Amino acid sequence: MNTDWQTWTALGVVIVTAGLFVLRAMRKKKGGCSSCGGANAPIPKH
Amino acid sequence: MAAALLLSDLAAGAGGVISDILLGHDEHITRLRELGLVPGTRIRVVRRAPLGDPIEVSVRGSRLAMRRSEARHIHITTE
Amino acid sequence: MPAAAPASDLRTDKATRESVFALVGNPNCGKSTIFNALTGLKQKVANYPGVTVEKREGTCFNQHGKRIHLIDLPGTYSLNVHSPDEAVVRDVLLGRRADTPRPDAVILITDASNIERNLYLATQVLELGLPTLLVLNMTDVAEAKQWRIDVGKLSQRLGVSVVPMQATFGKGLVELKAAMSKLGSADFQPVSSNVHPARPSASGNELEARSPSQAGSLCHLPIPPDILGGLQQTRADLIRSGTVSENVSLLEPLYLISDHDPAHYGIEDSLVNRLAAAHDVLEKKLPGWEDRLAASRYEAVEKLLLDVLRRPERDESTTTDRLDSVFLHPIWGGVCMAAIMLAVFYMIFSVAEGPMDWIDKITGSTSGWIEANMPAGDLRDLIANGIIVGVGGIVKFLPQILMLFFLIGMMEDTGYMARVAFIMDKFMGRVGLNGRSFVPFFSSYACAVPGIMATRTIASPKDRLITILIAPLASCSARLPVYTLMIAAMFPANGVSTLQKASLMLSMYVLGTGGAFAFAWLFNSTMAKGRSSLMVLEMPTYKRPSLRHVARYMLERAKMFLVRAGTVILGLSILLWAAKTYPKPGTPEPADTAAKVAYRSSQLSHSFAGRAGHFIEPVIKPLGFDWKIGIGLISSFAAREFFVSTMGIIYAVEDDGDDNVEPLKQKLAEDRWPDGRPIFTPLACLSLMVFYVFAMQCLSTVAVVKRETNGWKWPIFQIAYMTAAAWLASFVVYQGGRLLGF
Numbered sequence: 072m073n074t075d076w077q078t079w080t081a082l083g084v085v086i087v088t089a090g091l092f093v094l095r096a097m098r099k100k101k102g103g104c105s106s107c108g109g110a111n112a113p114i115p116k117h
Numbered sequence: 118m119a120a121a122l123l124l125s126d127l128a129a130g131a132g133g134v135i136s137d138i139l140l141g142h143d144e145h146i147t148r149l150r151e152l153g154l155v156p157g158t159r160i161r162v163v164r165r166a167p168l169g170d171p172i173e174v175s176v177r178g179s180r181l182a183m184r185r186s187e188a189r190h191i192h193i194t195t196e
Numbered sequence: 197m198p199a200a201a202p203a204s205d206l207r208t209d210k211a212t213r214e215s216v217f218a219l220v221g222n223p224n225c226g227k228s229t230i231f232n233a234l235t236g237l238k239q240k241v242a243n244y245p246g247v248t249v250e251k252r253e254g255t256c257f258n259q260h261g262k263r264i265h266l267i268d269l270p271g272t273y274s275l276n277v278h279s280p281d282e283a284v285v286r287d288v289l290l291g292r293r294a295d296t297p298r299p300d301a302v303i304l305i306t307d308a309s310n311i312e313r314n315l316y317l318a319t320q321v322l323e324l325g326l327p328t329l330l331v332l333n334m335t336d337v338a339e340a341k342q343w344r345i346d347v348g349k350l351s352q353r354l355g356v357s358v359v360p361m362q363a364t365f366g367k368g369l370v371e372l373k374a375a376m377s378k379l380g381s382a383d384f385q386p387v388s389s390n391v392h393p394a395r396p397s398a399s400g401n402e403l404e405a406r407s408p409s410q411a412g413s414l415c416h417l418p419i420p421p422d423i424l425g426g427l428q429q430t431r432a433d434l435i436r437s438g439t440v441s442e443n444v445s446l447l448e449p450l451y452l453i454s455d456h457d458p459a460h461y462g463i464e465d466s467l468v469n470r471l472a473a474a475h476d477v478l479e480k481k482l483p484g485w486e487d488r489l490a491a492s493r494y495e496a497v498e499k500l501l502l503d504v505l506r507r508p509e510r511d512e513s514t515t516t517d518r519l520d521s522v523f524l525h526p527i528w529g530g531v532c533m534a535a536i537m538l539a540v541f542y543m544i545f546s547v548a549e550g551p552m553d554w555i556d557k558i559t560g561s562t563s564g565w566i567e568a569n570m571p572a573g574d575l576r577d578l579i580a581n582g583i584i585v586g587v588g589g590i591v592k593f594l595p596q597i598l599m600l601f602f603l604i605g606m607m608e609d610t611g612y613m614a615r616v617a618f619i620m621d622k623f624m625g626r627v628g629l630n631g632r633s634f635v636p637f638f639s640s641y642a643c644a645v646p647g648i649m650a651t652r653t654i655a656s657p658k659d660r661l662i663t664i665l666i667a668p669l670a671s672c673s674a675r676l677p678v679y680t681l682m683i684a685a686m687f688p689a690n691g692v693s694t695l696q697k698a699s700l701m702l703s704m705y706v707l708g709t710g711g712a713f714a715f716a717w718l719f720n721s722t723m724a725k726g727r728s729s730l731m732v733l734e735m736p737t738y739k740r741p742s743l744r745h746v747a748r749y750m751l752e753r754a755k756m757f758l759v760r761a762g763t764v765i766l767g768l769s770i771l772l773w774a775a776k777t778y779p780k781p782g783t784p785e786p787a788d789t790a791a792k793v794a795y796r797s798s799q800l801s802h803s804f805a806g807r808a809g810h811f812i813e814p815v816i817k818p819l820g821f822d823w824k825i826g827i828g829l830i831s832s833f834a835a836r837e838f839f840v841s842t843m844g845i846i847y848a849v850e851d852d853g854d855d856n857v858e859p860l861k862q863k864l865a866e867d868r869w870p871d872g873r874p875i876f877t878p879l880a881c882l883s884l885m886v887f888y889v890f891a892m893q894c895l896s897t898v899a900v901v902k903r904e905t906n907g908w909k910w911p912i913f914q915i916a917y918m919t920a921a922a923w924l925a926s927f928v929v930y931q932g933g934r935l936l937g938f
Contacts, residue, residue, distance in 0.1 A: 077573025078780075084578060085774040088767050147456050147486060148732060151274040153313050155491040164520075167529045168622040171631075173735055175511065177312040177494075178341070180735035182618050184625070187731065 124160065124174070124191035132161030132175075133193035153177040154191065214255075214263040216297050217376065218288060220321055221305035222314050223271030224611075224736040226333040228252075229363040229745055230305060230372070231268040239266075241752060245295070247280040247461055248652065248904055258377040267299060273313070275320045276454045276486075279655065280461035287462045289324055290448050301327040301379050303372075308338035308345055308360070309737060311505060315497045316490075322354065323419075323447060329379050331372060332360045337737050340514050344506040353500055364742055420492050423485050426478050433477070439470045453478065454486055459657070516611075516737040523615050533619055536612070537638060540603050544596055544642045545673070551595035559588030572785070578773055586769025587762070589835050590896050593643055594754065596673065600639050600646040601753045605746035607635065611736040613653070621731065627713045628720030630656065630731050633663040637712065640670035641705075644897045645761070648904055649753055656731075662719045664904060665914055668897050669712035671705045671889060674836040678888045679704055681840050684857050685864045686881040708889045711921065761899035765834075768895050772834050775805040797848035805830050819887065819926040820880035822869065832893045839888075879938045883930040890922035 122133065135158045138149060153176055154160065163173040163180065171184045221227040231239070235254030242251045252268035269288055270281035277283045284293070291298030304321050306314035311332070322328055330351075338345060351358040357375045361368030419427070424446075431449045434440045440449060452463065453475040460468050478485060511517075522528050563580035570576040607613040613635060621631030632654040640647030647667045654660040671679075683697050781799050786792055800806050801824075809826030816826055824846050832839035840857070843849075847863040864876045892898070892915045901911040 077571070077575035081574035081578040084575075085770055085778075088770045089774075092767060092771070147276060147454070147490070148273075148278055150487060150490040151276060151316065152732060153316065153494060155487070155494055157491075158494070164524060166618050166622060167524065167526045168619070170622045170625070171618065171731065171733075173524075173618065177310075178343075178507070178511075179310040179313050180516075182614075182621075182731075182733040182735055184621070184731050 120195050122193045122195060123189050124162070124193050125172070125185040125188035127162045127193065127195075129162050129164045129172075131195070132159060133195035134159055135191060136194045137192040139190050139192065149187075149191075152181060153179070160191075160193065214265050215300040216265045216267065217301050217303055217379075218267045218269050218299035219303050219305060220269050220285060220289070220317070221271060221331075222273055222307060222310070222317060224734055225271065225305050225307040225310075225314060226361075226363045227271060227305045228268060229742060230303075230331065230333065230361070231266065232745060232748060233363060233366060233369055234372075235266055239268075241756075244280075244284055246906060247284075248906060249281040249284050250652075251284075251296075256373075259373055260377055262377075264376065267296065272317065274317060275451050277451065277457045279457055279657070280459060283455070283457055283460075283462040286451050289321065289326070290445075290451070292448075292462065299326060301329065301376075303329050303331060303376070304356075305331045305333055308332045308335045309341055309343065311338070311343075311345065312494075312497055312501060315500070316493055318354070319493045319496060322356065324445075327379050328356045329372075329375050330354060330356050330358045331368075332358055333363050334737075335360045336362045336365075337514075340512075342508050342512045346504050346506075350500075350504045353504065364739060420488060423482060423489055426482050426485065430474050430478050434470070434474055437470060439467050439474075449474070514737070519738050520615070520735075523612070524618065529615075529619055533616060540600075541642070543603065544599050548595040548599045552592050555588065555592045555595070559584055559592070562588075574777070574780075577777065578770070582773025582777075583766065583769055585841075586772065586834060587766055589838060590761075590765050591758075593645070593674070593896070594758070596643050597646050597757060598750055598754050600642055601649075601750040602746060604635060604639065604646065604650050605749040606741050608653070608749075609739065609741040609746050611738045614733060614735050617733060618735065621733075627716040628659075629662060629716055630654070630659050631733070633659055636663050637667055637670060640667040640672060643672050643674070644668040644670065644894065645757060645900050646753070648897065648900050649757070651904065658720075658723060661905065661910065662716050662723070664901055665719060665910070665917075666712040666716050668892050668894065668914070668918065669708050669715065669890065671708040672836075672894075674894065675704075675888050677837040677840045678832075679885055681843070681857050681860065682881040682885045684861045685876045686878045704885055704889050707886065707925075711890060711925075715917070715921070756903075757896070757900065760903050761896050764899040764902075765895050768834060772805075772831060775808070776800055776803050776831065778804055793848045796845055800827065800842075800845050815923075818931065819923065820875075820877070820883045820930040821887075822875050824867075825875075825884065829887075829891075829893070834895050836888060836893050877938075879930060879933040882933070883926045886929050887922045887926040890918055890925050892918035 121136065124135075127133065135154060135156050137156060138154060158176060161175045163175050165172050166182075171182045172188055173180055173182050174188075219227055219231055231252065231254065234256040236256075238256070239252060239254030242253075243249065244251045249270055254266045254268070256264050256266055258264055267288065269285045272282040272285045274282070275286045275289070277286050287293045288296050288299065289302070302321060302324075304318055306318060318330065332345065332347065332350070335345070345360075347358050347360055357378070359368055359372045359375050361372060363369075427446055427450055430453060431440070431444065431446055434449050435442050435444070440452070452467075453471050455463060455471065463471065482488075523532050525532075563584045566576060566580045566584070570579075604613075607616065616635055617631030619631070620634035624631055624633050633651070636647045636650040636654070638647075639650055644667045647670070648664050651660045651663050651667075654663060679701055683700055686700075687697070777799075779802070781795075781802060783795075786795055801809075805827050806823075808830055809823040812826045812830075813821075813823040816822075816829070821829070824843070827846060828839045828842045831842040840860070843864070844860055847860060847867070849860045849863055865874070867875045869875055898911045898915065901914060902908055905911070
């Protein structure tokens with residue numbers, strides 16, 4: 072069937088997108104704030 | 118004759134020498150003094166904003182705008 | 197002295213590594229113009245982690261073809277920090293940041309026409325002992341004021357090379373590069389670093405070790421002896437308590453204990469209290485030491501300038517004065533500002549209109565082309581109706597955004613922005629904001645995205661946050677299609693004059709503005725965090741704008757929006773498409789056009805979005821909305837104007853690609869509640885318009901707020917409060933209207 076692969080690909084794209092959103096939200100919660108980088112990390116003294 | 122005034126009382130064009138700055142918050146006062154407003158500095162009111170507040174002052178050759186509520190803490194002596 | 201070259205751990209092998217130069221200077225000194233001139237296109241912009249302080253880096257080549265890494269540090273008046281961006285300057289110069297190497301040399305940029313204040317920062321930077329080069333920028337402005345600066349003497353007294361420049365005209369760039377080559381070469385040892393390197397012997401007594409020949413020079417004069425002694429004691433105490441490491445210079449404790457930034461950015465939380473205690477100890481011993489330190493620095497600058505600067509007894513009337521006598525005139529000032537703001541709006545709407553239509557057409561024809569050339573199926577639908585229409589609907593606003601950035605950039609670059617802030621300060625002050633908030637808020641009437649991105653010029657973090665929070669309440673151009681449709685649906689007969697329609701439209705703008713000010717006032721009086729900061733604003737001299745600089749600003753912002761917001765928008769467009777598509781009905785789509793339209797309508801009402809519409813119906817019914825409007829509300833979360841197209845699908849109106857609302861209007865007027873009452877009564881239309889005035893339905897804005905506030909906290913708060921306000925306002929309108937018998 073011609074439309075079959077489209078159905079599955081579209082579904083795949085949606086699931087991957089949703090997965091990425093969930094993954095990003097999870098990673099944020101777990102590791103404090105991943106995008107804050109070194110802001111809360113101790114500042115090395117020389 | 119020297120007269121003690123507040124910066125906020127000066128009319129546009131008038132000036133004097135800063136005698137003291139009495140601002141409650143030290144956070145505020147540090148910024149003012151770092152912009153060159155230390156006792157002994159000449160200061161002149163250039164103009165008022167069209168709505169009457171803030172005022173523009175000339176100090177050490179640069180121009181600053183501040184609210185009158187802030188200028189009220191700056192004491193001036195005029196000659 | 198052995199430590200002539202600052203010994204940083206980050207420096208491994210000087211020969212193999214490119215040297216790092218930092219650009220330091222006051223705000224408005226032309227620093228970014230010089231940075232752009234030096235680096236050209238070889239630069240990148242990012243944020244310092246955790247704060248919205250821009251990290252600008254670039255590379256340039258010196259005269260010998262050696263690569264130099266340039267860091268453009270934020271503009272600052274002092275190393276005594278008041279805000280996170282100033283903290284970045286302090287920490288980079290002291291080598292306290294893990295993500296940025298301590299610079300090998302500093303290019304200190306000063307505004308010649310404000311030399312006295314600019315040299316204050318110079319006294320602090322020169323003390324650090326890094327090889328330094330002083331740029332005396334805007335010498336033309338100083339000349340216009342009839343100021344004569346003896347460059348040779350200044351250089352001799354400061355012990356550093358001084359390069360006069362007029363960066364706006366590209367003058368002095370060659371000389372600057374030559375001086376940079378000299379500074380970067382190994383055999384060059386600046387006088388100042390011999391006197392007191394910032395990475396000193398363990399005693400920290402380096403400031404006392406002055407050679408007599410330099411006693412009169414500026415770079416090590418300004419710390420009075422008793423304060424110096426006090427600071428040495430503080431340093432020793434801080435080392436003993438383990439707050440700072442042993443080989444810290446004397447100056448690092450000085451700038452750490454006089455950190456006045458409420459957030460204490462760049463300082464470990466555990467150290468803040470210890471540093472505050474050390475500050476109090478010193479304050480008790482030497483009351484007012486910070487005042488005296490500042491005063492003694494200015495005294496040193498004054499003394500230095502006696503020889504170096506000759507200026508007329510009275511201020512000469514400059515071009516800036518003459519311009520200000522018009523632009524800040526009690527009457528003409530307001531008139532000029534109104535005219536300029538009107539011109540800004542005219543340009544945004546008229547000039548951006550053409551490109552916006554093109555983008556619309558391109559979006560339409562691309563998805564049309566895909567539908568024509570791809571076999572029918574879900575993927576085709578996802579690409580054509582999900583991704584292209586979704587992303588296109590937002591990219592459509594790019595011309596407006598670019599135009600606004602261009603005009604905001606022009607106002608900043610010419611110096612007019614500070615005048616707008618000066619004029620509007622009292623007005624904005626009524627609701628607790630300051631004059632700097634005006635242009636960002638005003639811009640939001642076109643589009644909140646550039647408005648929110650323009651809030652970076654607001655120095656006070658609290659005022660900036662409040663401005664960001666209220667900006668989307670300004671009725672942006674994406675609301676216009678919704679207002680237009682609802683006004684059309686409200687007056688089915690043609691007996692209503694254009695004037696009435698226009699005044700209804702206008703009242704929506706008034707409502708949004710009133711709401712914005714009310715919320716600004718509310719937030720200002722309830723948010724305890726972040727004391728209102730001093731509204732001291734520098735009034736820079738007027739400058740001829742540099743088109744290149746403004747164009748760069750515009751493109752940079754646009755890129756930031758597209759890259760950062762773009763990924764979120766793309767992702768959510770896909771999800772929204774999924775919500776409107778799944779679960780799929782069992783039957784395949786019919787080929788016949790009329791049946792297809794009906795099929796799509798039924799499919800949408802059975803999709804997740806449709807079910808969500810049904811689900812929220814009880815909540816929105818008191819506002820006069822049924823589940824179909826609910827679907828419209830949900831889908832317009834992507835962007836408000838999608839409401840119209842979604843309603844088109846639900847009501848099975850064939851999309852002819854035109855902006856004609858007539859067919860949809862007819863269908864809306866015919867729709868009935870189950871009990872036979874019409875749904876789109878004038879009151880329900882009004883209620884819906886009011887809902888759109890307040891509701892935060894814009895993905896791009898959410899994405900930008902997230903970026904500008906560094907997290908999801910504030911965008912989520914914003915969605916919550918705006919949705920609550922929208923619901924409440926609509927409720928009052930609808931139920932109030934019904935009580936009054938409408």
